[in-house]
Amino acid sequence: MIGAGIDAGSRALKVVLFDQERGRTVASAVRDQGTDHDRLACELLEELLRDEGLPRERVARIVATGYGRRAVSVADATVTEITCHAVGVRHHVPDAATIVEIGGQDSKLLHLNPDGTVRDFAMNDRCAAGTGRFLEVVASRLGAGLDSLGDLARAADTPAPISSMCVVFAETEIIGLLASGARRENIVAGVQTAIASRVAAMLGRDVVLPVIFTGGVALVPGMAQALASALAAPVRVCPQPQMTGAVGAALIACRQASA
Amino acid sequence: MNLPPERISMEELDLLCERRRASGASLPAYVGPLRRHVAEGDRRLLRLQYDASPAAMRLWSFLLTEEERLHAARAAGVKIVGTMKDLGTVPVLAYALPNVVAFYPDGAWWTPCLMELSDGLFRIAQLLGFGEAFCPVRAMLGAFVNRAHFPIPDLLTCSAGAVCDDFSAIAQCVESLGHPILWWEIPHRRPPEPDETAVELPGGFSAPASQVAFVRSELDRVRSALEVLAGAPLGASELAAGVAQANRVRRSLAELRRLAYTTEACPMPALEMLIAEMLAIHFCSDQAETIRVLADLTEEVRRRVKEKHGVLAEDAARVFWVNPVADLRVMNLLEDCGGRLAGTEFLFSHALDPIPEDLPPMEALARMALADPMVGPSTDRAARIVRDARAFRAEAVLVSRIPGASHCALEGAVIARVVREELAIPVVEMEVPPVADSMMPTLRSQLEALVETVLERRKR
Numbered sequence: 001m002i003g004a005g006i007d008a009g010s011r012a013l014k015v016v017l018f019d020q021e022r023g024r025t026v027a028s029a030v031r032d033q034g035t036d037h038d039r040l041a042c043e044l045l046e047e048l049l050r051d052e053g054l055p056r057e058r059v060a061r062i063v064a065t066g067y068g069r070r071a072v073s074v075a076d077a078t079v080t081e082i083t084c085h086a087v088g089v090r091h092h093v094p095d096a097a098t099i100v101e102i103g104g105q106d107s108k109l110l111h112l113n114p115d116g117t118v119r120d121f122a123m124n125d126r127c128a129a130g131t132g133r134f135l136e137v138v139a140s141r142l143g144a145g146l147d148s149l150g151d152l153a154r155a156a157d158t159p160a161p162i163s164s165m166c167v168v169f170a171e172t173e174i175i176g177l178l179a180s181g182a183r184r185e186n187i188v189a190g191v192q193t194a195i196a197s198r199v200a201a202m203l204g205r206d207v208v209l210p211v212i213f214t215g216g217v218a219l220v221p222g223m224a225q226a227l228a229s230a231l232a233a234p235v236r237v238c239p240q241p242q243m244t245g246a247v248g249a250a251l252i253a254c255r256q257a258s259a
Numbered sequence: 260m261n262l263p264p265e266r267i268s269m270e271e272l273d274l275l276c277e278r279r280r281a282s283g284a285s286l287p288a289y290v291g292p293l294r295r296h297v298a299e300g301d302r303r304l305l306r307l308q309y310d311a312s313p314a315a316m317r318l319w320s321f322l323l324t325e326e327e328r329l330h331a332a333r334a335a336g337v338k339i340v341g342t343m344k345d346l347g348t349v350p351v352l353a354y355a356l357p358n359v360v361a362f363y364p365d366g367a368w369w370t371p372c373l374m375e376l377s378d379g380l381f382r383i384a385q386l387l388g389f390g391e392a393f394c395p396v397r398a399m400l401g402a403f404v405n406r407a408h409f410p411i412p413d414l415l416t417c418s419a420g421a422v423c424d425d426f427s428a429i430a431q432c433v434e435s436l437g438h439p440i441l442w443w444e445i446p447h448r449r450p451p452e453p454d455e456t457a458v459e460l461p462g463g464f465s466a467p468a469s470q471v472a473f474v475r476s477e478l479d480r481v482r483s484a485l486e487v488l489a490g491a492p493l494g495a496s497e498l499a500a501g502v503a504q505a506n507r508v509r510r511s512l513a514e515l516r517r518l519a520y521t522t523e524a525c526p527m528p529a530l531e532m533l534i535a536e537m538l539a540i541h542f543c544s545d546q547a548e549t550i551r552v553l554a555d556l557t558e559e560v561r562r563r564v565k566e567k568h569g570v571l572a573e574d575a576a577r578v579f580w581v582n583p584v585a586d587l588r589v590m591n592l593l594e595d596c597g598g599r600l601a602g603t604e605f606l607f608s609h610a611l612d613p614i615p616e617d618l619p620p621m622e623a624l625a626r627m628a629l630a631d632p633m634v635g636p637s638t639d640r641a642a643r644i645v646r647d648a649r650a651f652r653a654e655a656v657l658v659s660r661i662p663g664a665s666h667c668a669l670e671g672a673v674i675a676r677v678v679r680e681e682l683a684i685p686v687v688e689m690e691v692p693p694v695a696d697s698m699m700p701t702l703r704s705q706l707e708a709l710v711e712t713v714l715e716r717r718k719r
Contacts, residue, residue: 082708119712120686123705
């Protein structure tokens with residue numbers, strides 16, 4: 001039986017097909033989010049099925065998650081990204097106790113019970129300072145690609161002090177830093193530190209190991225190290241971090257179909 | 260008329276109101292269709308879901324006609340007292356006097372939300388230097404300036420001391436605008452030292468006798484000012500009667516809360532419970548009518564409990580809600596997401612406890628004022644939340660933060676820690692701005708995730 005998970009995130013749409021019998025993902029795809037979540041989700045799902053040579057009837061159930069989940073008409077059910085990330089991460093890392101998920105527009109912290117269910121959670125719900133949006137802003141301001149930020153951060157010697165309170169304020173700071181001759185590498189490292197500090201402040205002292213880092217921002221080189229420094233704890237990056245929400249949604253689809 | 264319980268739109272509630280009038284039912288003069296308030300600018304009413312009962316219709320009409328009542332009182336020569344930063348103490352004194360009504364100017368913080376910011380109260384506050392970083396209570400400044408809402412009170416009282424910094428700054432600005440304030444001081448409640456005499460407070464806390472005596476002396480000053488305003492002494496028997504009358508409101512609310520939060524099939528929606536509980540602190544400018552409104556609501560709830568009629572799915576996640584929200588739609592949203600209220604702590608749990616009637620009234624009021632959750636340590640407040648959440652069998656606690664409100668900026672973490680340690684149930688903090696339109700998808704995600712977490716826990 002195949003379950004499909006669609007994660008309609010704010011920056012990217014992800015689709016995963018999970019084969020319950022074989023216990024593994026059979027296909028997955030990511031595409032930049034547009035304005036029409038529904039059409040994009042349908043297209044990506046159909047494309048995956050076509051590429052894998054799977055008839056639509058093989059998909060027993062579809063679960064949508066993410067910011068735009070309610071707009072995905074092809075879904076049989078919707079489940080929040082909080083629950084889906086917990087299920088998706090535990091699939092990859094069965095002993096995960098704390099999950100840090102940083103996406104394009106928000107960040108989340110999840111504490112899991114020993115059985116993998118969510119104990120409780122917190123969301124950075126207003127400012128983009130603790131999210132991937134911050135990295136986009138700085139990349140744009142520095143004229144760098146998102147994928148080059150990791151290399152830049154690695155070449156930093158002294159991360160620049162940048163506010164973790166507000167992206168708009170931080171952007172002004174970056175302009176000032178550039179004007180004063182600060183190195184781009186140090187600015188990028190400073191931004192990574194600011195994002196990590198913001199997330200660490202949400203987590204407070206409630207850090208239970210192992211801490212697993214997931215979400216699209218976990219793909220950015222240097223972010224895991226910045227997070228580990230801010231938390232003063234080791235941080236492991238989840239395999240396929242951008243996909244954990246969709247993987248969780250697909251696993252939940254399988255469970256619901258079997259129930 | 261026994262209607263099946265359900266949540267309905269404003270238009271449907273108005274229809275219910277018109278049918279009641281047409282049927283010859285005896286309704287108070289203030290009860291009428293809510294669309295009249297929309298016409299006056301309260302556009303948010305169009306987007307709320309209401310309980311489908313005549314009792315709820317009366318509750319809403321009562322709430323939304325408060326300013327009319329105050330203006331009518333002014334026209335009739337009744338003295339008006341504005342009791343600022345006061346969650347249920349001075350109004351008890353004021354209503355014990357003849358020809359005096361008390362109201363809560365701070366309540367203007369809901370006006371911008373109900374009017375979807377069209378009233379400009381925040382804009383006026385901004386011009387006075389109180390921008391978004393301040394508590395939404397800053398809307399009160401606008402109401403004092405534009406005089407388009409409540410009449411300017413004949414006497415303004417305000418507590419100072421163990422109150423939030425934002426509020427103190429806003430109240431000082433009110434005074435600087437030419438509205439003299441009688442300040443009375445409330446100290447930070449502390450546990451008695453070993454060599455101090457301990458006094459038991461309502462709510463299960465204690466304080467040194469010296470603190471109680473100090474608060475009593477402060478309230479005596481307020482009492483004297485009220486007597487001068489009323490032109491009549493406030494005798495012991497009148498005061499005792501005033502306390503007894505306030506306790507009628509509190510007992511009525513206690514019964515309503517017990518029924519609403521413990522019954523399996525939720526008999527009253529969250530939104531109406533929020534409005535009803537708010538009546539405890541200032542009686543919506545009519546204490547006697549408050550008692551009747553609550554009696555109606557309690558009667559409706561009793562009937563539903565007896566008939567096992569709930570307004571929500573029986574498996575709704577039981578959520579204990581901490582702090583009031585300015586955007587009332589969020590209370591609807593909790594239920595849309597599969598939750599229900601199972602207890603509340605809207606910052607004034609002490610105003611729901613009976614004022615001791617076996618003590619001299621001023622002593623009893625001083626003790627009650629010191630039991631205010633906002634004047635003591637956050638751990639005290641958390642302890643109360645734990646006790647009530649346990650009693651109401653809550654499955655999760657939601658702490659809703661108010662942007663800019665300093666009294667709840669950090670205590671959420673304390674509450675979360677204590678609740679987790681004591682009850683081991685999920686605790687989630689979420690920020691609800693006064694007009695939360697742009698935040699609705701995020702708020703929905705958080706509430707849905709909380710409900711999912713609760714339902715998953717039930718399977719374990």
